[in-house]
Amino acid sequence: MIKYLIAGCICLGAVGNQLHGQSASWKIAEGKITTPWADEVNANNPLPEYPRPQMVRENWVNLNGLWDYAIIPKAASVKNYDGKILVPFAVESALSGVSKTVGKDSKLWYKRTITLPSGFKGKSVLLHFGAVDWECEVFVNGQKIGTHAGGYDPFSFDATAALKKSGAQEIVVSVWDPSDNGPQPRGKQIEKPHGIWYTPVSGIWQTVWMEAVPKTYVQSTKQISNLDESSLNVSSVVQNAQAGDVLRVSVWEGAQKVAEGEGAFDNVTVKVPNAKHWSPQNPFLYDLKIAVVRKGKVVDEVKSYFGMRKISVGVDAQGIQRMLLNNEFLFQYGPLDQGWWPDGLYTPPTEKALLFDIEKTKAMGFNMIRKHVKVEPARWYYHCDRLGILVWQDMPSGDIGNRWENRPGVYGLATDKDRSPESESIFKKEWKAIMDATMNYPSVVVWVPFNEAWGQFKTEEIVQWTMKYDPSRLVNAASGGNFTDAGHILDLHNYPEPAMPAPTLFGAKQILVLGEFGGLGLPLDGHTWQTKNNWGYQSFTSKEELFKKYESFMGMMEPLIKKGLSAAVYTQTTDVEVETNGLMTYDRKVVKFPEDKLKQLHEKFYNASLVKLKK
Template identity: 65%
Template sequence: MKALFKIFSVSLIALLGLSMAYAQEEYQQPVISSPWSADVNKDAPHPEYPRPQMEREGWVNLNGLWDYAILAKGSDMPQNFQGKITVPFPVESQLSGVGKNVGKDNELWYFRKIDINNNQRKGKVLLHFGAVDWEAEVFVNGQSVGSHRGGYDPFYFDISQALKRGKSQEIAVRVWDPSDDGPQPRGKQVKKPHAIWYTPVSGIWQTVWMETVPETFISNLKTTPDFDRNLIKIKPELNGNPTGTKVKVTVLAEGSKVAESTGDLGDELEIPIPNARYWSPESPFLYDLKVELVKGNSTLDQVKSYTALRKISMGYDSNGNQRMLLNNKFVFQYGPLDQGWWPDGLYTAPTEEALVFDIVKTKEMGFNMIRKHVKVEPARWYYHCDKMGMLVWQDMPNGDHGNAWEHRLGIVGKGTERDRTAESEEIFRTEWKSIIDANYNFPSIVVWVPFNEAWGQFKTKEITEWTKKYDPSRLVNSASGGNFIIDGAKITGDMIDLHSYPEAVMPDPGIYGKDNIIVLGEFGGLGLPIENHTWQEKDNWGYQSFKNKKELSDRYAELIETMEKLIPKGLSAAVYTQTTDVEIEINGLMTYDRKVVKFDEKLMNKLHDKLYKIKVNLK
């Protein structure tokens, strides 16, 4: 997000000068914290099962107190440590108990002992990490079991061969994160926070856990709804020696079996659903799945999952404009830009209740969509969106900035593409694929957004076309508010996305609407600082600031009134900036600590309901 237009009193130069206090070794700890900060159990934070799309018994949560050390890059594994860190909170955060900077010249080490009993050794032992920013090497009993690069995707290692005799085992993790000194995806993180750029997030920031699996086990599921044919496609992936085995899938609705299918390994099973029930924001119906690996009459492995019948597509309205369709009907999609930051946990919500709170409040305010902005959430966040019927646009976290961008009111973005190194390109491609793979099964996700505002944007046409081919079940917003690659009037990807602050505007449908879905990818940014609920006492900002809630609400109502007139002309979706205040930004629907909602929820519902009731006829 940027202040893009001259109508703002705050210039970009002035904006960049507003920095929170910064020290080389320690980050300023906030004077505010969320209501859930006091609820964090340091010995067992985030105890919930972390992978709801593929749940099995026989797992152990490894969150809690670990030893840590920050050492010069390239140092040997430490024998002594500097203190305790609460996993999975990033080391810079208040809830980690550390609050220190790491930087490109240092590495962060984690260490803890675990117990593994004889029952857990019957098969393979897998060590899982929800997310570690950015490069991680994992050691078990001093032996390296694998490395991973990528701050936003889950990974695991089979540690069976590294286990020693007896119960007690040792785990160590080495992490290096260059933040904005490296080319890797990093979202809004910078080593010196200022303006719209925030405190770095280094190290483990999602749940660490261990599970025991059979020698041959189900390693992944790929679930694709076929709405028009009322069937669900499921392709299991296996690890081990599957000779003589088959896969059995049972589909359940509210606990009762509605369909079942058995197939050979490697097959994609197509399972017809009788009396199909569909998923939508108004009725988010989910089917439960039981997936079994069977051999004769024996079940070798079993996982629980879920799916939904829903379709996201595009089609023409009666005026010849492309529209975004849900289940073959026009549904105006409207939601906030959601960055998922916390004053006490940074990237990591304090508790499960806190994680769910933002989605609940978004729903209560009458939004039906969330744009998850240059961050990827833990799997449980998407699980709750699935359950509550919240549509999600998922951004790829940006990195490797440097290309130019020009954007003027009502004009699509134009600029240069970043000339990345081969290493930088490979890092992006690898992590983008991993993010899509990890989140493919969540029905709430309906749009992929590879680039935002030309931040590190490169080879746009190639990346967009790869994304569309790799996941044809969703729409692709190639460059939200960014540098569009235009072939005539056709934008690469499915939509043209304009950013405008604060006004609600849209690209000219007469030029772009015949080939592209028209969306307003960011607008609003109306600011209201609430005393005793800001990251710092002064120098906070919004794109347009107000003195009280009434002024704020009245201006918001004006924006909605303007948007009402745009929908019949061709607008299919809009994104309001933003869910909460973040650090020195005070343009949230709620304060950064989530203790104050700045808008009346009933009024918001009334305003938004008018948007959804606008009738658009389809061809």
Template identity: 60%
Template sequence: MKAYSFLASLCLLLSLNSNAQNWTPVPGKIASPWVAAINPAHPLPEYPRPLLVRENNWKNLNGLWDYAITNKDEITIPKKWDGKILVPFAIESSLSGVGKTVGEDHLLWYHTTIDVANLKNTILLHFGAVDWRTEIYLNGTKVGSHEGGFDSFTIDITPHLKKGGKQELVLSVWDPTDKGYQPRGKQVVKPNGIWYTPVTGIWQTVWIESVAQTHIANTKQTPDIDSKSLNITTEVKHAKADDKLKITAFDGQTKVAEVETSPNQEAKLHLKEQKLWSPSNPFLYNLTVELMRGGKVIDKIQSYFAMRKSSMGKDKDGIMRMLLNDEFVFQYGPLDQGWWPDGLYTAPTDEALKFDIIKTKEMGFNMIRKHIKVEPARWYYECDKQGLLVWQDMPSGDLGNKWEMRVGDYGGTDKDRTPESEASYKKEWNSIMDMLHNYPSIVVWVPFNEAWGQFKTKEITEWTKQKDPSRLVNSASGGNFEITGDIVDLHNYPEPKMPRPDIFGKTQAIVLGEFGGLGLPVVDHTWQNTNNWGYQTFKNADELFAKYASFMDRLEHLITKGLSAAVYTQTTDVEIETNGLMTYDRKVIKVPAEKLKSVTTKLYNKALVKL
């Protein structure tokens, strides 16, 4: 038995070494500590969908695929391939093993072989995210397409499978980056200043899953702490008239609520006693949903939920405040852009993905503003577990309108976007909100940032609010001012300021959507050796901390005057920006976490504000 185990291990090691010989990170830039932990045969192997888990009958397709770059007009599947690319890392990244720019005049092609021999029934092909326009071919036949760089999508490939286990999968991707109108965040063809390297193609996990023909496709879960209930709708594909659902909530292993309902109908799961989720107590209930036919379970998923409320209310002075579970909790966190020096949009490992979140909590923050990027599902799951509030930005695109940012009057102009541009924004924002709806950590939607492509502000804000009344809407963080949404948001660098509460505070909560930007380049840990940038640069960590501590004193005063939240720029350095609390490679935390926390804790003193 020991001899067999040794031989099996040796064969596996040789196989991994063979794969590793086909992949190596592109040198030339700094790298995070987790690169050494990447297994090119199985990168990011974790189950990618924590809110809807089927433990069996799935395969992770991440790994070394073939790739080719062709002219945009060459729309036939290539006969030759340029080499290997490590999926799911964008082709421009070091971790892809390629490090090439594609651009608007070219197509990026992917090719791999998938084995479905051990999977039965309906086979679903899932993509976490592919930037931007994707065409999918299976065994030479086009089976689907998708436009969107940040939302997940699924294709039922069952009708297109051939006999035998091996199937040929090909993708073509076109991404114009900032030459197009589509949402793209901070990507630009020519990176500079606060604008970063393009991200083209697959950048989240690709996987296949075997399900019954009639199966649970999605749930929509909205907590209502006022009635101690969870409103839940379960989307079922190919449901039959007599199909039933049994939905059960657990506190650990103890059943606390159960309801039977029909597919695609809203149900209420009532809790006799409820444990509220908050940064100080991030309690998650376990949830199972069983699909039954004739008394037999034909599909079952595991999920979770939390009971929390994001709302507004006036304090004793009549100033509107942001509330969590009907109490004032000052929301304070970093601007988190989620970029990596080696993986760009994609963290090298799951441990790396969690690292920023855990360190943010250790530094004393209770919130993260996820800045014009959408993360993989496991990122939000970690925020749910750690108890970090999330403000979710919509990735910007189609920039160019005038920006005034004069809080107090109507400055600037909305951009006149084409019908195609507007439709692209609305489609993806709608999909992102649907995709992220069930994560309790998300408490604020942010449709626009600093007038970057800001258009039809009132219409978009009211549509966002109507689509999800359970969260607050910050219509335009630091952008052109309109009286709409729940929040008025000022950006000011470097020191903390806020809009006047006597003008705005009667109807909207007042927040400081960005401030700080205190820069400290650390030798051997920067994207480039010279010409790095910060809003205000310091010589050493002690000087930086002294300034940061003074900002905390100022924030404490502003809270008493009406401030509900603040966002410090930023979690990490990003490319030539060196105003992070950590270096871009995450190897240096510029000020110890416990030291930052020591001056932050006072911001959560409940005595500062009385309702």
């Protein structure tokens, strides 16, 4: 199935777009730097790859492409459209072809007319959105089929009842996004970008697609592997099931079926004999088939995959808590990855662009990525799974405004924010949705609900809920400050040089990590978001000076690992807008560090003999 996901789905996506008959009356908006892939964007067929690798069906249509758009006052009704926008690029981005802001007092409207393929007849038809920032209403042929609030989680509506029997089908979407003028999760977006805060992202920013399914169908799955028992537990939500229906789960290694089990939708456990473990060194993935079976006959089936791996806590010979992968200590080291693009903002121009950052991270010898206050399209996690990159998943921050307090003898403490009931509800709903959306990826090993106290509230409650909802992963409660003894991890931010939290803090009950450090800046002419006033935490004028400083930091890392450090995060993968402290430039045209030398520096950190675990 892995080969199918890389190659086969591109053909399916292309077929879907041929059905749309779109013209290519589009060009990238001018004014900012672009990546090498901007010229490869096809307005008739942008991002055609199958968008949901963890639950694959073949009968689908990609709706990315040129839509009509309008920006009008929030309370007004749309009558005329302003022009064309290239979906799925946010309206503020250059690749949208629009590059306009929306703001809290306006709404963004989309419209598109399509003709469904013959293979959709007699089926239920689902309309899927990878992500829309922030609140949207969706209409099909003038009928409202649903609303959704949340800028980072995928969602779907059943459009069947609103569809005409034949001919043209009209889809209309309205979006309201208050950016930093609302309490909702928004990450680094801000109305007036500056410093570490960036351009707003409004509207559709991930793939839109339709899928034909039988009346009884698998709506979602949850897959949790148990490495110690060599088993996989699968639960599914099934729509329109009948009495006696069961779930059948089969595990495959290539063309060979290695295990199978049947049972209730909410609990099928399959033993996997001689299971191969997933790790950065050996990212082995099993294929998976999940089917609804009625009287021995399959009525719906989806294809998926999983990795057999375990993330846990252990104690070393010094009595220090350590982060373990597959019951062994593995130092986790990777960049802070914000996932921004100068031409697409939240959305990479092409699949090759999305893959580029991950492949470069791996080539530089990192084994982990901290996905910082953003959630990526599903295919990003799929590539981390198959390439072997561990992922720490942040919750996008919002409702920022906590007050830091200087208290003698207290380490990194801020006040929990008193958020409104609406703000709390929005956070909790979207955090659960984000966890659900990324739960099945073996690469995801750490949840990070809060960063540097940005909007942090009811810390104990949120962390305890997160740990209970997913006991198969570790929880980093408060990355970079506002520490508590909640969660598995104590996370220090320190710029620019490496450091580690005090091993004795909170009774030495938590894993010690360096959640951010570095930030070494090197602005390169012709590759910056703006011509001046770019910055890093410490700036240099040449690649040689930059590498020398970084090399000195790496010399400090091994002693910290031996003293108790389990992981570190370097800021950052790429420059982002006015920040020039990336391993690569914002346009990805220059790698600032010699990749082979970085790999040599990093590989010694993964030597398991650096740390002796308690027997």
